[in-house]
Amino acid sequence: MKCLLQIMMIWLSGICASFGQNTINLGLQLEPPNLDPTSGAAAAIDEVVYGNIFEGLVRINQKGEVVPGLALFWELSTDGRSYVFHLADGVKFHDGELFDAEDVRYSFNRARAAGSTNAKKYIFEPIVNIDVFDPLTVMITLNHARTDFLFNLGLGDAVIVNESSAANNAFNPIGTGPFKFDKWVRGNSINIVRNDNYWGGAPSLVSATFKIITDPLSAYTAMMAGDIDAFPNYPAPENLFLFNNDANFEVVIGLTAGETILATNNKKAPFDDILVRKAMAHAINRTELINGAMFGNAVPIGTHFAPDHPDYVDMTELYPHNLSKAREYLKDAGYQDGFTVSLKLPPPIYARRTGELIAYQLEKIGIHVEIENMEWAQWIDQVLRNRNFDLTIVSHVEPMDINIYANANYYFGYDNQEFQKIIADIDESSDPRLTSELYKKAQIKIAEDAVNGYLFQLGKYGVWKNNVRGMWDNYPIRSNDLRNVYFEGGN
Amino acid sequence: MKSLPLSLLVGSGLTLIFIIMAGLSFVWTPYDVTALNIDQKFLDPSLLHLLGTDHFGRDVLSMIMVGTRNAIAVSIIAVGIGMIIGVPLGLWVAGSRMNGGSFFDEILMRGNDLIFAFPSLLMAIMITAVFGPGVINAIIAIGIFNIPVFARMTRGAAMGLWSREYIMAARVCGKGMWRISYEHILPNILNLLIVQATIQFSIAIIAEASLSYVGLGTQPPMPSLGRMLNEAQTMIFFAPWLAYFPGGAIVTMVLGLNLMGDGIRDVLDPKLRQRKGQDVVA
DSSP: OHHHHHHHHHHHHHHHHHHOOOEEEEEESSOOSOSOTTTOOOHHHHHHHBTTTBOOSEEEOTTSOEEESSEEEEEEOTTSOEEEEEEOTTOBOTTSOBOOHHHHHHHHHHHHSTTOOOTTGGGTTTEEEEEEEETTEEEEEESSOOTTHHHHHTSGGGOOOOTTTGGGTTTSOOOSSSEEEEEEETTTEEEEEEOTTOTTOOOSOSEEEEEEOOOHHHHHHHHHHTSOSEETTOSOGGGHHHHHTOTTEEEEEEEEEEEEEEEEOTTSTTTTSHHHHHHHHHHOOHHHHHHHHSTTOSEEOSSSSOTTSTTOOOOTTTSOSOHHHHHHHHHHTTOTTOEEEEEEEOSSHHHHHHHHHHHHHHHTTTEEEEEEEOOHHHHIIIIIITOOOSEEEEEEOSTTOGGGGGOTTSTTOOOOHHHHHHHHHHHHOOOHHHHHHHHHHHHHHHHHTTOSEEEEEEEEEEEEETTEEOOOSOBSSSOOOOTTOEETTOO | OOOOOHHHHHHHHHHHHHHHHHHHHHHOOSSOTTOOOGGGTTOOSOSSSTTOBOTTOOBHHHHHHHHHHHHHHHHHHHHHHHHHHHHHHHHHHHHHHHTTOOHHHHHHHHHHHHHHHSOHHHHHHHHHHHHOSSHHHHHHHHHHHHHHHHHHHHHHHHHHHHTSHHHHHHHHTTOOHHHHIIIIIHHHHHHHHHHHHHHHHHHHHHHHHHHHHTTSSSOTTSOOHHHHHHHHGGGTTTOTHHHHHHHHHHHHHHHHHHHHHHHHHHHHOHHHHHHHHHHHHO
16 A cells, blocks of 8 residues: 555656646645635635735735735834835736725725624724825825734735625635636635736746645545645644655644633633632643644743744743642632633644643642533634633634733633733834833733633644745744745746 | 354353453553553553553553443443333333224334434434533433334334233233233343344444544543544554554444344244254254
């Protein structure tokens, strides 16, 4: 069997070498519900369309930096409130219509309109005015300076759409990007093809197919059989070493913006007592979690912030793994005999595995954890909406999402005025240095309050054939931007 | 003394092994199944760990022992529910039909048809999905689908007996429906019930494994053969024993129970025994 596979591989690679491969098959674990990034929150939408079909005024590259997109350059007024964007000339939507400043105004007005279904309306909230000076110049005025505004404009929720096609973007997305939507076979694959008229220079790939492979075992066999050229985020970390040992594949372990946390219901006893939360923080053994659940492929975190961000503060040593300290805190809180709690786990494998280990770790200090596995729909209903939970494990995959802690009605129920003030100050701040200081303060605050158990940053496990170049190593945002992807040895 | 059929010997032998393993797990397992030890993960089968260890460093043999115990416990209760409710129902409708009333019989049998119309495993998945995953709900879900099996079988067999002369004699003596059912019908269909129970038992073991496989049965940290199989899936390329052993345990246990069921039938069923005897003479 293995021999047969190898023969097939050699045969396949022979074909590729002789013709020069310019179509790529990518593996996608979750199928997007639709293809309109301005109306859906699902990360899977951006994984297909961001940077490929749709573009914003600015783009976020794989390092998480803001780079020019449809706006070639821009000027910021001295008070930090108005941006003047200078747009690229001669840009056409995939249906042939010309892109100009009016489309920018339309897209942002649509996103901030009262009936808008945009998942991140907060991006557009500070906008006071959008002035079109000429077809290639647009000025956006904010109510006050915001240091994160440009970054937010680079998110999939802020891409530019055309008025005539916006309503149909969910199933026939029309953007300005280097690839055009071709077809979507439900439950099977999504195909995009090269936009030969792309304003920024056509990409080298002629077409790309996102194949939806939900089952980790099928993901492995599809890679081995050569059906998939690249799996941008391979679902089973335990199999990575098999690819690593195979010269036909390259494995790139990067980071996502996904802080995996033991979310704790701060409004519910006994977790409303900080001593209990501190006890739990001391009981958690991150090394064991990462080795056991992620097979060593994750980075520990001590607060709710991406560890590769320049403002990240390492708080992992604030509450080191120390069982006697944990027991002491529990005793101080009056729970020396322990208590029983439920741990509701959503379906992803990282949550299920981490959950079993957390239950085992908390058991050691007398907290008896009853695991309840559930589907996403149940989890969203019970945990996220109705806050009917004690503990849960989930990865918060949005970039720069520490501000969720300022929302007292968010599911983990952290209601702290000092923290809310910090976030309000960040919103008001126009000085990047001050913003950076405030972000650090915010991280330290939630870490000290042990709001949630901070476990690890979810890795991005890229696996691709050894001749694939230009794939993203990290997921600062959920995107598989294919503009720079090509096959080594191809044409 | 006629020699026992081979199927009975092999079947009960296999079943006995698992019952002993399950029983032993109450008092002793080689390792603690709830203790996770990441340093010891993916150890090959060896003298220390006869069947190796899994991704959390748990001993596979210990997990199979406890998993078997859970599977057997779930199956016993589920089949028990089926028998305790199904058999009296069957006796009742058979008796009332033979005594002139067919109303309840019709209702019950059409209700049976209704339940039979749904694939039992899918319905069990639905029940556990609606009422929440867990052992109790798994037992109920499997148990519910055992009721019509026993009700229908009991009814059929009982109807055949109600027309016999000795039942007639009992009725003439003034025995009531329930008394006849209990004193004359039940003992005569007991062998059928035992055989059926054995078969249902093996089906229940598969059902429990399937529910746990999709995450709706036994919940962690309690080991379950089905969940072990599920977790082994992505590790089969480098730790195949994680799939072989729980899978083998399920197959062997079900095979043993089915063989035992066949064997018991061969021994208990007088009709079969007689026919065999004739065959030998012929």
